[in-house]
Amino acid sequence: xxxxxxxxxxxxxxxxxxxxxxxxxxxxxxxxxxxxxxxxxxxxxxxxxxxxxxxxxxxxxxxxxxxxxxxxxxxxxxxxxxxxxxxxxxxxxxxxxxxxxxxxxxxxxxxxxxxxxxxxxxxxxxxxxxxxxxxxxxxxxxxxxxxxxxxxxxxxxxxxxxxxxxxxxxxxxxxxxxxxx
Ligand SMILES: [Cu+2]
Numbered sequence: 001x002x003x004x005x006x007x008x009x010x011x012x013x014x015x016x017x018x019x020x021x022x023x024x025x026x027x028x029x030x031x032x033x034x035x036x037x038x039x040x041x042x043x044x045x046x047x048x049x050x051x052x053x054x055x056x057x058x059x060x061x062x063x064x065x066x067x068x069x070x071x072x073x074x075x076x077x078x079x080x081x082x083x084x085x086x087x088x089x090x091x092x093x094x095x096x097x098x099x100x101x102x103x104x105x106x107x108x109x110x111x112x113x114x115x116x117x118x119x120x121x122x123x124x125x126x127x128x129x130x131x132x133x134x135x136x137x138x139x140x141x142x143x144x145x146x147x148x149x150x151x152x153x154x155x156x157x158x159x160x161x162x163x164x165x166x167x168x169x170x171x172x173x174x175x176x177x178x179x180x181x
Pocket of ligand 1: 058084085086163164165168173
């Protein structure tokens with residue numbers, strides 16, 4: 001993997017991108033869900049099962065997820081790629097908003113292609129009120145790292161899991177979450 005090239009790609013994506021109005025509105029409201037009920041953080045002891053998700057450059061295994069309405073699931077997420085990746089549960093609209101936020105993380109030197117500058121993240125959090133990337137619906141992982149999310153799904157929602165690192169969603173790094181009875 002050519003990191004130099006990836007960094008240039010991300011920088012180019014940042015320059016080329018303009019953050020949609022909907023993204024700005026969602027950021028201002030402090031929500032990633034776009035107003036829709038996306039579920040809430042769960043407790044590990046309530047989890048009915050553990051689903052292992054592996055992240056590669058730039059796709060997930062498995063490609064889609066089947067979850068029961070209202071189910072609490074423990075996700076163990078492993079980044080087996082050479083790049084930073086995210087596993088984020090939300091609506092398509094929410095992901096779009098989050099992509100704008102992560103673009104700003106690139107601009108502030110928080111998000112590099114293959115590592116995360118948490119010192120820069122702290123500075124961004126202090127000056128802008130976001131950037132620490134500590135949302136409970138997301139795991140942002142460097143290559144080789146493993147993370148965990150416990151999530152209680154809502155009764156009705158159209159949800160996706162996605163990587164909002166600039167360029168990755170558009171490269172196909174997203175999958176449907178099928179909510180079943
Ligand atoms: Cu990714």
